[in-house]
Amino acid sequence: MNLRQFDLNLLVALDVLLTERNVTRAGERLYLSQPAMSGILARLRHAFHDELLVRVGRNLELTALATELVTPVRECVRSVEDLLNLRQPFSPESARWSFRIAASDYVVFLLLGSLLKTLTALAPNISVRFFALEPTASERLAAGEIDFVVLPDEYRGSAPSAPLFEDSWTCAVWSGHPNTKEQFTLEEFLSFPHLSFRLEGPDHGSVAENYLAEIGCERRIVASTESFAMAPFLLRETPLVTLVPRRLGERLREAADIRLIEPPVVIPPLRERLAWNPRNTASAAHTWLRTQLEGVAARL
DSSP states (O other), X not given: OOGGGSOTHHHHHHHHHHXXXXXXXXXXXXXXXXXHHHHHHHXXXXXXXXXXXXXXXXXXXXXXXXXXXXXXXXXXXXXXHHHHXXXXXXXXXXXXXXXXXXXXXXXXXXXXXXXXXXXXXXXXXXXXXXXXXXXXXXHHHHHTSOSEEEEEGGGOTTSOEEEEEEEOEEEEEXXXXXXXXXXXXXXXXXXXXXXXXXXXXXXXXXXXXXXXXXXXXXXXXXXXXXXXXXXGGGOTTSOOBEEEEHHHHHHHHHHHTEEEEBOSSXXXXXXXXXXXXXXXXXXXXXXXXXXXXXXXXXXX
């Protein structure tokens, strides 16, 4: 392939397509229509003499060549971005930027509304896309697939990070639950069936549940969910007990028809941190969004 005959702008589109594996979402990130993005994909296929993305069922999957291109294309695009942004002032009022953040639905529930108010008022062309918090979030952060990850202090890893907010834990039960006390005894707590929060993998329960396991509280778990925000709604007309961050429980008390009962033991607080790839530490755009996220968290 002759570099002089290749439109380098296509590399930006290729990077987004390889990450999103979806023509429509890639177009949204680049502020292009779906037909325009499809046209770019066609040009890329012609340039690389490869389909790059092939349909498997209802999804698009990377070809073998596309899989090999993911890392070098990403590194190339990031290097060019670093060069172009060198000493360039950042103006949120006019900047066009799309940030990718991995976080639990609980964090999104607490932060997104206020963050959107800030963005629409101060930075109308800056967008954020939240991804589900998965066990591989730290690896995706290191690979540059996402810009930020919000996760408990215990799981922050080696990436640079800053404290965001902390919350205490409470038990949530259906409003008609047979236990009407304001606090569980340990015997009562362990006698009821439990709804657990758990991501995929053996060691990815909530901080609270991991702590209870460490101190020997063996609960009778009859169901589990990967959604903090959904858990309170699953309690209706059951004797189930679940542990939720207090802010979430208080905000969903009426909507989910739940009561909050104090746990029988003191559970260490949930401390959420904002982590990012070290290559973005000095980025004016990333610094600006970090400041906005910290400001939103401070007002919780």
